[in-house]
């Protein structure tokens with residue numbers, strides 16, 4: 001079992017990049033944010049617990065995250081290649097992943113550090129719109145749908161995530177700096193960190209990552 005990790009602040013483009021990498025390199029996209037949003041929609045126990053934290057832009061507890069990650073990994077065989085998007089997000093999650101992989105024989109091959117200026121992050125997040133039915137991601141200025149408010153893929157309605165309001169975004173950026181940015185150093189020390197300039201276009205970011213994967 002192998003995994004790559006996409007690390008980067010909210011709005012760094014992890015989800016969009018992950019959709020591309022899934023197509024081009026066959027990695028299984030595992031987004032804890034997507035899994036939690038699905039849980040909230042279904043009204044499951046995990047969803048009920050996660051909802052208030054997510055709406056406030058706070059982190060969901062490590063125990064819930066580890067539970068959903070373990071369940072997801074169990075669904076695949078030993079040959080699986082995962083791409084973690086939004087996980088790990090705290091030092092405790094990173095350490096728990098190391099323990100889990102030591103138990104089941106998994107290896108982390110690369111940790112991509114998507115680097116974007118915080119002004120850019122704010123602009124990306126406030127303009128973000130998501131399809132209600134398929135989850136496809138748009139941006140009002142950078143990647144508008146052909147018809148306003150309608151998904152190009154399946155005609156679903158586009159909406160703004162509850163946690164994409166400006167106040168919540170600032171909270172998420174702060175939490176990223178405090179809780180997630182320390183992972184950069186953690187993976188640097190393990191020589192797994194690959195810095196990627198993610199301030200350019202999606203195609204440029206994608207090419208930079210593919211370049212590392214192909215060497």
Ligand code: ADP
Pocket residue numbers: 009010011014032033034036053054055057058059060061062065085086087088089090093163172
């Ligand atoms: P973004 O990267 O744009 O902030 P995500 O979709 O990855 O958004 O996550 C949305 C929310 O889900 C987070 O703000 C947090 O509340 C919760 N969440 C997702 N992944 C984790 C995680 N690994 N640990 C704790 N909370 C998480």
